[in-house]
Amino acid sequence: MIRKLSYSLSLFLAVCLLSGPSRASDSDYQQAMKALGSNDFANALHYLESAVTDDPDNLRYASEYRQAAIKSKEFDRALSFFEKLSAAKPQSANLHLNFGFAYVDKIPVAGSITQVILANKALNEFTRAVELQPNWINLYTRGMSYLFWPKIFNRAPMGVADLEKAMKVQSPGPKKNYYVKTYLALGDGYWKTDQLEKARAVWQEGLKQFPDNQQLKTRLERQGDDLQKAIEANFDPNKRVDTDLRDLWTSSQN
Amino acid sequence: MRLSPHNPAPALLLLVAMLGTHPFVGNAAAAQNQPGQRWFEDVTHKAGASARHHTRRFDNPYAEIMQGYTKLGAAAAVADFDGDGFEDIFVTDSCSTCKNHLYRNNGNFTFTDVAEKAGVANGNDEANASSGALWFDYNNDGLPDLFVVRFGHSILYENLGNGKFRDVTKEAGLDRYMNAIKAIAFDYDNDGYVDLFIGCYFQPINIFHPGTPRFFPESFENANNGGGVVVFHNNRNGTFTEVTERVGIHTTGWTLDLGHGDANNDGWEDLYVANDFGTDRFYVNNGNGTFTDNTESAIGFDTKKGMNADWGDFDNDGLLDIYVTNITDDYMREGNFLWHNNGNLTFTDISRETGTDDTGWGWAGKFFDYDNDGWLDLYVMNGWVSAGKESYVPDIFAMVTKPDIDFADARNWPPIGNKSLSGYEKKRLFHNEGGHIFKDEAARHGLDSTKDGRGIAVADFDNDGRLDLFVSNADDEPYLYRNILPTGAHWMGFLLEGTKSNRAAVGAQVRLTANGQTWLRYVNGGNGFASQSTTRVHFGLGKNTKITNIEIRWPSGLKQVVPALPVDHWYKIVEGQPTTNIQPWETKR
Numbered sequence: 001m002i003r004k005l006s007y008s009l010s011l012f013l014a015v016c017l018l019s020g021p022s023r024a025s026d027s028d029y030q031q032a033m034k035a036l037g038s039n040d041f042a043n044a045l046h047y048l049e050s051a052v053t054d055d056p057d058n059l060r061y062a063s064e065y066r067q068a069a070i071k072s073k074e075f076d077r078a079l080s081f082f083e084k085l086s087a088a089k090p091q092s093a094n095l096h097l098n099f100g101f102a103y104v105d106k107i108p109v110a111g112s113i114t115q116v117i118l119a120n121k122a123l124n125e126f127t128r129a130v131e132l133q134p135n136w137i138n139l140y141t142r143g144m145s146y147l148f149w150p151k152i153f154n155r156a157p158m159g160v161a162d163l164e165k166a167m168k169v170q171s172p173g174p175k176k177n178y179y180v181k182t183y184l185a186l187g188d189g190y191w192k193t194d195q196l197e198k199a200r201a202v203w204q205e206g207l208k209q210f211p212d213n214q215q216l217k218t219r220l221e222r223q224g225d226d227l228q229k230a231i232e233a234n235f236d237p238n239k240r241v242d243t244d245l246r247d248l249w250t251s252s253q254n
Numbered sequence: 255m256r257l258s259p260h261n262p263a264p265a266l267l268l269l270v271a272m273l274g275t276h277p278f279v280g281n282a283a284a285a286q287n288q289p290g291q292r293w294f295e296d297v298t299h300k301a302g303a304s305a306r307h308h309t310r311r312f313d314n315p316y317a318e319i320m321q322g323y324t325k326l327g328a329a330a331a332v333a334d335f336d337g338d339g340f341e342d343i344f345v346t347d348s349c350s351t352c353k354n355h356l357y358r359n360n361g362n363f364t365f366t367d368v369a370e371k372a373g374v375a376n377g378n379d380e381a382n383a384s385s386g387a388l389w390f391d392y393n394n395d396g397l398p399d400l401f402v403v404r405f406g407h408s409i410l411y412e413n414l415g416n417g418k419f420r421d422v423t424k425e426a427g428l429d430r431y432m433n434a435i436k437a438i439a440f441d442y443d444n445d446g447y448v449d450l451f452i453g454c455y456f457q458p459i460n461i462f463h464p465g466t467p468r469f470f471p472e473s474f475e476n477a478n479n480g481g482g483v484v485v486f487h488n489n490r491n492g493t494f495t496e497v498t499e500r501v502g503i504h505t506t507g508w509t510l511d512l513g514h515g516d517a518n519n520d521g522w523e524d525l526y527v528a529n530d531f532g533t534d535r536f537y538v539n540n541g542n543g544t545f546t547d548n549t550e551s552a553i554g555f556d557t558k559k560g561m562n563a564d565w566g567d568f569d570n571d572g573l574l575d576i577y578v579t580n581i582t583d584d585y586m587r588e589g590n591f592l593w594h595n596n597g598n599l600t601f602t603d604i605s606r607e608t609g610t611d612d613t614g615w616g617w618a619g620k621f622f623d624y625d626n627d628g629w630l631d632l633y634v635m636n637g638w639v640s641a642g643k644e645s646y647v648p649d650i651f652a653m654v655t656k657p658d659i660d661f662a663d664a665r666n667w668p669p670i671g672n673k674s675l676s677g678y679e680k681k682r683l684f685h686n687e688g689g690h691i692f693k694d695e696a697a698r699h700g701l702d703s704t705k706d707g708r709g710i711a712v713a714d715f716d717n718d719g720r721l722d723l724f725v726s727n728a729d730d731e732p733y734l735y736r737n738i739l740p741t742g743a744h745w746m747g748f749l750l751e752g753t754k755s756n757r758a759a760v761g762a763q764v765r766l767t768a769n770g771q772t773w774l775r776y777v778n779g780g781n782g783f784a785s786q787s788t789t790r791v792h793f794g795l796g797k798n799t800k801i802t803n804i805e806i807r808w809p810s811g812l813k814q815v816v817p818a819l820p821v822d823h824w825y826k827i828v829e830g831q832p833t834t835n836i837q838p839w840e841t842k843r
Contacts, residue, residue: 110557111474111475111476111557111558112474112475112557112558112581112586112587112588113474113475113586113654114474114475114557116585116651116654116655117654117655120655150584150585150647151584152584152585152645152647152648153585153647153648153651236587237587238587238589
């Protein structure tokens with residue numbers, strides 16, 4: 001039953017992602033892409049805000065909007081936009097997800113304490129998204145978000161729990177290239193919770209599924225301090241996390 | 255000379271060195287560097303300089319909260335106050351009944367506390383807490399005077415030259431309430447007298463009995479409600495005039511340290527201000543008695559927790575660089591700054607590239623060449639509160655993530671109780687590997703204490719050409735580390751005396767050339783958190799035995815070339831006096 005439900009959620013997500021632009025938002029999105037092509041960020045942001053407002057569940061529009069905001073360093077504008085829209089459309093899980101990512105996008109340019117505040121706010125939005133739709137992207141995202149917190153906060157076990165659920169969601173459906181992220185993250189979560197054997201098992205399983213993945217190979221090749229360095233390099237709050245969601249609609253099946 | 259089982263001489267020399275019976279040995283020692291060999295000896299107790307520090311405990315409604323943010327006041331400052339040729343140490347304590355210490359160097363690596371006798375012991379009472387110290391010759395009489403930095407009213411003691419001091423604070427015009435934590439003295443207008451720059455942490459409210467709860471930092475990253483910097487111009491008649499606004503120093507940050515140096519080699523001293531809870535500041539000296547705030551172009555606006563500002567030319571490119579400590583821990587990855595001087599009044603942080611970025615909760619960080627190889631190394635203090643096993647981090651972040659919280663209100667900050675925050679951190683001794691990267695050698699040399707370190711005073715206490723260390727620790731005993739370096743590395747040192755320039759020669763630069771390499775060292779007027787190192791100028795020379803050129807650039811502008819001198823000695827140079835027959839300097843004892 002759970003597997004069936006999970007598969008249904010994945011299917012729902014895929015439909016959301018691949019349903020493509022329709023309505024007035026389509027025209028705004030196309031205008032925004034044109035503006036982006038000529039580095040006209042002011043117009044790009046304007047048209048993308050229109051597109052997202054018109055179709056708040058569209059992950060592509062919102063993701064493109066955030067990427068444009070990153071390039072133009074309009075972090076606060078994006079946060080303000082998502083805050084207002086998510087208040088108006090509180091049931092849109094994808095909107096909450098992107099709102100959370102907008103906080104994450106600002107973290108590398110923030111001071112160390114503001115980073116914590118932003119991360120905490122992002123987590124709140126990711127939780128809202130999970131509550132509304134416990135699908136792969138929401139579970140994976142919140143799970144990863146937990147893993148970024150310093151050990152003292154003991155949030156890694158919650159990250160592991162989310163990532164284990166994400167793994168269950170992805171297992172029965174058609175394999176997507178981005179599913180490799182779950183193997184990496186869940187293994188990292190096990191490592192962060194001192195379950196090295198389980199971490200290696202997940203990375204091994206991931207490598208079976210994705211034999212060319214260099215990050216999995218690196219983790220399996222390294223031990224001790226070297227492994228720690230390889231993992232911690234992925235959780236440096238001063239480095240920008242790639243929050244571009246385009247993999248979701250460009251990724252091919254294996 | 256090589257160390258081998260067939261050649262016992264180096265081991266003998268090492269033994270002699272450790273026994274302290276070799277004052278004024280020319281060549282530091284003759285043994286060679288052996289991997290794993292320890293080059294510092296903890297002589298704190300043996301030397302009689304072990305009085306512990308006591309943090310001030312407050313008695314007001316916010317005392318429990320203040321306890322977590324005022325573990326400060328352990329400081330040390332070095333100078334030869336009695337002119338006997340041996341560097342002495344002034345050490346602060348902070349509890350209301352605690353005495354400060356003036357450790358007079360007996361010349362044999364033992365010290366005698368003469369603070370009471372000298373009249374400088376009483377630095378603490380109910381209304382004042384000692385937080386730092388600075389030796390500076392405010393009246394150009396050749397005797398280092400003592401400025402005791404305090405939360406409250408700081409004190410200027412005139413050195414009377416007979417082993418005693420006199421409180422001249424009021425008559426000098428320095429009687430003012432400040433929550434001061436740092437002072438440096440340099441001659442910003444090159445008028446021949448050093449001026450006084452004071453860094454203040456809290457704004458000038460009565461910290462012992464605050465009339466308002468809103469005296470804590472308003473922000474963790476951009477706080478501008480601190481004490482900032484106060485500048486006093488030396489009137490050359492024993493008095494000072496406050497000129498902060500007039501000279502263009504506008505900062506109300508939570509200043510923890512000040513460091514001066516000539517960033518662009520134009521003959522005018524520039525200023526770095528390390529601020530906690532926000533943006534450090536870089537002021538360029540305009541050469542007309544004013545400064546310009548060049549922070550944005552020089553270093554950019556940071557949001558970190560600046561604790562230290564020491565200057566030194568770590569890569570021997572003829573330009574002074576700056577080392578600043580911040581907080582780098584599991585929960586806060588700020589990273590320190592090693593500001594490489596680009597030569598155009600801009601700096602680039604290369605702390606990550608050089609391996610000097612992560613020193614935990616950093617405090618003092620001092621450049622010095624401990625192995626006399628010609629490259630400035632770094633010793634760095636760290637650790638905030640080392641107490642119980644429970645961490646204070648979740649408490650502080652629970653506060654931080656509360657919406658719309660007023661950080662300035664002390665009542666919103668959680669008491670620390672017996673919890674630890676970045677405690678039990680190991681100190682770092684970064685060995686400079688050719689100006690490109692640093693390697694931590696603290697454990698090897700026994701310098702990796704886990705006490706809550708604060709200040710580092712670097713000086714050659716036995717005049718043997720090897721730089722020793724005095725370390726102040728909060729709520730704990732200090733450390734006195736004797737350098738017992740057994741390598742054959744050569745060195746040279748200078749005691750400079752200004753005539754037209756300020757007498758202590760603060761700001762004087764010495765460029766020494768040997769074998770095609772030129773080194774730059776200078777006299778600094780007290781740089782580095784909670785500590786003042788020697789004003790003597792020390793060069794490690796490695797294998798070089800022949801000096802080809804020595805040039806001194808005095809603050810007056812005079813450039814004086816000194817003929818080549820034999821290595822492995824200290825020399826005294828007086829501004830403008832003939833340098834044709836300079837002999838190695840000797841102590842009066």
